[in-house]
Amino acid sequence: MAVARVACPVLIGRESELSLLEDSLLSAIRGEGGVVVLGGEAGMGKSRLVRELAHRAERLGCAVMSGTCSEAELSLPYLPFLEGIGNYLTRQDVPAVRERLGPAAAELGQLFPQMGHAGPVTADPMMSKLRLFEAIVLLLTDAARSRGLLAVVEDLHWADPATRELVDYATRRLRSTKVMMLATYRTDEMHRKHALLPSIQTWRRSGQAQLMEINALDAQGVKAMVTCIFDEVQVSDEFRDFVHDRSEGNPFVLEEMLRDAIDHGDIFRTDKGWDRKSVHEIRLPATVRETILQRLERLQPVEVEVLSAASAIGLTFDVATLAAVAGKPEAAVALALESCVTNQLLEEADRPAGRYCFRHALTREAVYEDIVATRRQQLHARIAEVLESRPDWRAVDLAHHLLMAGSYEQAVGMCVAAAEAAIAAHAYRDAADLFERAIPHVKDAIERGRLMCRAADAYWNNTETLAAKALLEHGIADLEAAGLTVEAAGHRLLLGRCYWELLRTDLAREQFMRARDVLETQGPSEALAVAYIRLSGLDLFDKSGGGGLEDALRAAEIAK
Ligand SMILES: Nc1ncnc2c1ncn2[C@@H]1O[C@H](COP(=O)(O)OP(=O)(O)OP(=O)(O)O)[C@@H](O)[C@H]1O
Ligand SMILES: [Mg+2]
Structure with missing residues (x-):
């Protein structure tokens, strides 16, 4: 029996976090903006909280922009800004924005061609980069001019270097503006050598950005969530403690666990409503990854195949690309995707039509990690082929998939092309990283030497x-x-x-x-x-x- 998706319809708890965030938003609207950085473990509810704030911001008449960093190892420089500002511009009268920004509009041309033509690259790369950053700040303050702006940057732990730098720049430049930038990151990704960690530490020490963390829900919160999900159920203290204990108060884990219990018939619907077995009889997998994988076992082989291919493409994907990668008719793929949606593995993206996304980054990770290495390589090779046949392919995406496919010779050329694009966008560290990804795969000593010198140049331009x-x-x-x-x-x-x-x-x-x-x-x-x-x-x-x-x-x- 297909069971309704297990997701909590209302926001549980988080009152104090939300009121802190609202205070920051109200300060921004008054002209005392700044950057707030929200940390928390994977699945703890950062995005959910941010969505709630965004709704409130909209109700206050505040403009909202939102962009997400990509989990792919290589991604476009400034990706969340490209997404957030790009979507914002589609809703604006662009010539009027250009007019208001004056010469800064041309600086933005490199990232947003609709804003004008990027001027010639000047001799001083550092100055060019600062001018670009300043133009972005100007665009944000312009968007905030009437009722403030909430600019969301999601998943900063995956940010490319240029994005990290720009957020750091924003911590210094948004103080007396009407812009609140809200960045989220996973605290459980912050290993000792993570590139974001020094920034977090500096912000914490200097107070340059406001740091917040969300923690696990307490037992009452868990009880409220279970009650909301089942709408009607009476939750005993015993069941509350059991679920709290097993989910450790992590909302994502809790939803996945309940889903699992329903699939196993441990929680079931009767004429009188929901009922459950005794807690001693409920069998739950040890980890959330296992709960997701168990759900895969209940899918048809073709559905698993489609889902695996999707996980190699990324968090979001469109049906046409997926069908080409999986080598199946679009109709068959669409059918398989529907089943994955029912099984709470995927969701339809808000827009455009025909796009899907994994229910959660953790879902994609579990599915992807379950694919054997050789199959993963084949999938990435196929994805690279499909992307390359599209008119709008981007070198950085091809570089990513070719590297994952182990097609190193082709990957080198794409890394170099992506590095050149990054340099044009003054994302020198991104460029250096891309050159460095290519270097180990270059056999020819001359070519290798040249790439090293180009990488060095990029580092130098980034004052490294x-x-x-x-x-x-x-x-x-x-x-x-x-x-x-x-x-x-x-x-x-x-x-x-x-x-x-x-x-x-x-x-x-x-x-x-x-x-x-x-x-x-x-x-x-x-x-x-x-x-x-x-x-x-x-x-x-x-x-x-x-x-x-x-x-x-x-x-x-x-x-x-
Ligand atoms: N306070 C809450 N009340 C109700 N549901 C919640 C709450 N917090 C999170 N959820 C639900 O838990 C799931 C995970 O939350 P969310 O996606 O916000 O986590 P996250 O911290 O952003 O994770 P990640 O680090 O992977 O991005 C979602 O389905 C979300 O709707
Ligand atoms: Mg999130």
Whole structure:
């Protein structure tokens, strides 16, 4: 028998959390905005709470934007902002927004083509990035101009580096605006080396962002949830304690557990309403993952096949893509999806039509992790093929699936293309990461050396000097070993700047001189002029006097 989905229709508890969030929202509407960061374990109810706040914000006439970070290992830079702002813009009179933003609109053109044409990339990457961030802040404050704005960034634990940086920037820039940014993250993902952890610690120490955590529901909360789900049932203290104990007060686990108990006939419907076996007879799987997997066992093989393919695509997917990946007619896939919806594994997405999403990230994770490794690889390879045949494919998505498929040679090209797109969006750290994902799979020493130097450049533009230096040292060695000394000399100029930045002017000088010596053999060039400018600058810096003027004159001569 198909049983109604087990989901709690009303928000249970969370009164104090909600009132804190509402206070922050009201402050924002008064012009004292800022960033609130909401942490909690997976399934604890962060998104649910955020949804409730968003409803209240809308009732107050406040604008609401919402975007989610992707669980895929590689994702577009600024993804939640692309989603949130992108959806917001579809509801706006774009020329009017452009007009109000003035020159900042053009800065946004790189991320939102409807906002105008991105200007030429200027010489200073850091400045370009700041101008982009500032333009985004301006757009948010514009959206907030009448009744404030709630900007939601979900699942920050999965954020790409540029998103993390932008949220950090927002903590400093939204204070006296009407914007409340609300970011959520899973506390149970925060292992010692997680990239988000330093930001969380800094925000906590400095008070730059307001940090909040939601914890497990208490026994009363669990009882209220069970009562709400079954609408009518009398919940005994014994059953309350049993469910509280087994779910540990985690609402997602609780819903999944109850679903499981219904499927097993441990909780059942009678003429008089819901009834249950005694708690001693109720068998519950040890983990929530097991409850989800048990549900898979009750599906038809074709349904499992479709669901597995979907889990490799991601949290949300459309029927047409899934049908192509699974190699089945769309009608058959749609039927299988319906069964998965009934079994509380999937949900239909709000819009557009034909899109589905996993009921929860934890559901996708359980299904995905249950696929054997070779099958997973095949699925990702097929997904890459299908995506590539679409007109709107994105390098970063293909890079992700090709890497997961183990198709490393093809993945390299896509990683590089995605890195180039990231650089154009001033997401230098994202670019560096993408180059670094490609490097181990490049067999050719010259190509590898070049990629190392490009990755170094991206790190340098992100003011990560140590990482840039280490990559340059290797990259230059590879290029020189292959006889490309002139090309390597160009990179020595950047290596010299790294040493200089690290206050090793002796090593910096050595690099500039080595570059100069090689480049001199090639006749005048821009790089040679730069070598002299650096040497001259270094002389001034060191106050060694010496060749400062001579080097500067030589640079000018070459420039002529
Ligand atoms: N306070 C609550 N009252 C009723 N239902 C709740 C409550 N909190 C969470 N739920 C339900 O529990 C499930 C999980 O909640 P939610 O998706 O908000 O978790 P989450 O913390 O965002 O998890 P994740 O870290 O995986 O994103 C949802 O079905 C949600 O509706
Ligand atoms: Mg969530």
